[in-house]
Amino acid sequence: MLVSGTLFMHSNDSHPRLLARLEARRCLKDIEPRLFAEDEGPRHGEVVELCGAEGTGKTELLYHLLCRCVLPEAAGGLEVDALFVDTDYSLDMLRLVSILDSRLSSALRSSLSRLLVVHCSSSSQLLLTLHYLETTLNSRPSLALLLIDSISAFYWLDRCEGGASISRQEEKLSKCAELLGRLLRDYKFTIFATCHTIRRSCSGLAASRSSTLEADRPYLCRPWQRLVTHRVLCSRQEAENHTAGGSREEKRQVFRVHCSSSSSRTKASRISSFCVTDAGVQFI
Amino acid sequence: MEVCCAACSLLTSKQWRTLSHLTSKKLLRNVPFPTSLDKLLDSGLYTGEVTELSGGPGSGKSQVCFGVAVHVSHQLKQRVIYIDTTGGLTASRLLEMLQSETSDRDEQMEALQRIHVFRLFDAYSLRDRLSTLRSGGLLQASGGGSVKAVIVDSVSAVISPLLGGKQNEGMSLMIQAALALKTMAKDFGVAVLVTNHVTRGGRGEVQPGLGASWSHIPRSRILLERTDRAPSGCSSTLRSATLIKSSRQPCLIKEELDLQWWSRSERRSSGKRKRDEADS
Numbered sequence: 001m002l003v004s005g006t007l008f009m010h011s012n013d014s015h016p017r018l019l020a021r022l023e024a025r026r027c028l029k030d031i032e033p034r035l036f037a038e039d040e041g042p043r044h045g046e047v048v049e050l051c052g053a054e055g056t057g058k059t060e061l062l063y064h065l066l067c068r069c070v071l072p073e074a075a076g077g078l079e080v081d082a083l084f085v086d087t088d089y090s091l092d093m094l095r096l097v098s099i100l101d102s103r104l105s106s107a108l109r110s111s112l113s114r115l116l117v118v119h120c121s122s123s124s125q126l127l128l129t130l131h132y133l134e135t136t137l138n139s140r141p142s143l144a145l146l147l148i149d150s151i152s153a154f155y156w157l158d159r160c161e162g163g164a165s166i167s168r169q170e171e172k173l174s175k176c177a178e179l180l181g182r183l184l185r186d187y188k189f190t191i192f193a194t195c196h197t198i199r200r201s202c203s204g205l206a207a208s209r210s211s212t213l214e215a216d217r218p219y220l221c222r223p224w225q226r227l228v229t230h231r232v233l234c235s236r237q238e239a240e241n242h243t244a245g246g247s248r249e250e251k252r253q254v255f256r257v258h259c260s261s262s263s264s265r266t267k268a269s270r271i272s273s274f275c276v277t278d279a280g281v282q283f284i
Numbered sequence: 285m286e287v288c289c290a291a292c293s294l295l296t297s298k299q300w301r302t303l304s305h306l307t308s309k310k311l312l313r314n315v316p317f318p319t320s321l322d323k324l325l326d327s328g329l330y331t332g333e334v335t336e337l338s339g340g341p342g343s344g345k346s347q348v349c350f351g352v353a354v355h356v357s358h359q360l361k362q363r364v365i366y367i368d369t370t371g372g373l374t375a376s377r378l379l380e381m382l383q384s385e386t387s388d389r390d391e392q393m394e395a396l397q398r399i400h401v402f403r404l405f406d407a408y409s410l411r412d413r414l415s416t417l418r419s420g421g422l423l424q425a426s427g428g429g430s431v432k433a434v435i436v437d438s439v440s441a442v443i444s445p446l447l448g449g450k451q452n453e454g455m456s457l458m459i460q461a462a463l464a465l466k467t468m469a470k471d472f473g474v475a476v477l478v479t480n481h482v483t484r485g486g487r488g489e490v491q492p493g494l495g496a497s498w499s500h501i502p503r504s505r506i507l508l509e510r511t512d513r514a515p516s517g518c519s520s521t522l523r524s525a526t527l528i529k530s531s532r533q534p535c536l537i538k539e540e541l542d543l544q545w546w547s548r549s550e551r552r553s554s555g556k557r558k559r560d561e562a563d564s
Contacts (some may be wrong), residue, residue: 033416059531088466089467090503116514121463121467156452156455159455160453161456196496196497200485248319
């Protein structure tokens with residue numbers, strides 16, 4: 001009996017690695033339907049960039065997505081593994097556990113065992129971490145989500161080290177982006193990364209549209225910009241009065257997200273709002 | 285590079301144990317300064333985080349920093365690392381503040397010895413000093429004791445002259461100092477307090493200085509301002525504190541604080557009661 005069909009094998013491939021690459025990881029298209037436009041959720045191998053000024057809720061959104069991933073299906077989660085790369089030292093375990101606790105009464109430990117955390121303090125360390133990522137992906141076939149907070153943490157450090165030549169300034173982040181691109185193609189997981197804005201936008205009455213656009217313009221290197229398929233712009237709205245059940249009126253900070261997807265299929269965009277409560281992000 | 289660790293092991297690490305068993309005591313987890321600032325900061329300065337205090341000249345930033353240093357060294361009996369870049373700290377001032385807390389000479393001396401002061405006046409020394417402290421120098425600098433607070437007053441005085449223009453070095457120094465502060469806060473479990481100056485934004489409103497790249501570094505930011513209403517004929521010691529960024533409190537809330545209490549120039553019964561409330 002003739003068996004037809006070809007298997008593309010690398011020279012140093014072995015069985016577990018091959019299986020880890022061929023087996024499909026959980027697709028995260030339905031991770032948060034209120035954030036993305038109709039049927040435009042991130043598919044295999046796509047990258048979502050969350051950018052915005054300080055205090056606009058980017059890290060809270062990451063916690064929200066993380067909880068959605070690691071919670072068991074009975075509690076409304078997806079039961080996949082997630083890796084959190086923390087370059088900003090902003091991961092607050094206490095906050096994360098309190099969000100998980102409010103959505104879930106038991107099985108906290110098993111949910112947390114699906115989460116891996118890495119700290120990096122320079123872009124060389126980030127590059128090394130991503131090289132190490134391949135081993136982790138091989139050993140954990142249920143790892144479907146990579147969260148990076150934030151990808152722009154070493155921007156100024158790299159620019160100074162690179163001296164006068166722009167290509168040397170962007171060298172490390174370009175290498176990280178190329179490595180991520182290769183891993184995405186091979187292992188088909190999804191990435192969510194936050195990116196801080198480096199310019200203040202003057203949002204006054206007399207401000208022109210161009211100044212706001214300039215603040216939101218992507219400034220990271222080209223290989224990273226080519227990798228990004230969905231771009232989510234986070235901003236803060238004026239606090240609005242909200243009657244919370246009782247007679248007391250309290251002001252809640254409302255955050256606005258504008259998600260534009262530019263994958264190969266279509267260009268779509270969607271605007272939604274959320275506020276942050278003790279139980280995490282709540283869309284309104 | 286820290287190896288990948290499952291989040292469960294983070295739960296059992298020292299930091300989590302400290303947080304969980306001390307939530308009832310509320311003593312070492314955060315550095316409470318028993319004033320209206322407590323309400324803004326959700327019960328005090330948190331260890332493992334960077335808190336920023338910004339304000340114009342004469343708004344009381346250094347005074348609040350002195351108050352925090354004295355409180356940590358005297359009430360909580362922990363060590364403080366104080367990095368002074370403006371030359372505003374004098375031991376006699378700290379002694380004066382301690383004298384209003386206790387009249388026992390030995391206690392005053394002990395508390396003073398727990399505050400370790402470094403004086404630097406340029407950005408390179410700041411970066412080098414923070415890197416040394418971060419890579420193990422914290423224990424050596426404090427003579428083997430446990431450091432609970434690191435205060436940098438002020439970070440903008442040395443960094444802002446280097447910013448601007450087309451040079452990247454100033455921004456890079458700022459981010460290096462910031463990363464050293466954050467890793468120190470997280471790894472050693474200390475509360476970091478920094479001060480910053482203010483500038484005017486596009487609409488003329490007062491905002492903290494050092495730009496958008498610095499704004500991501502502190503976890504909580506407080507803006508100190510002089511209050512408009514002042515009793516006629518005397519200089520007001522009242523200041524208003526606004527919370528402009530916080531990961532815990534919901535919104536922009538304002539509180540008023542009286543610098544006279546912070547400077548401890550008079551021992552008042554109301555001040556004493558507030559301290560006792562916090563310690564119980």
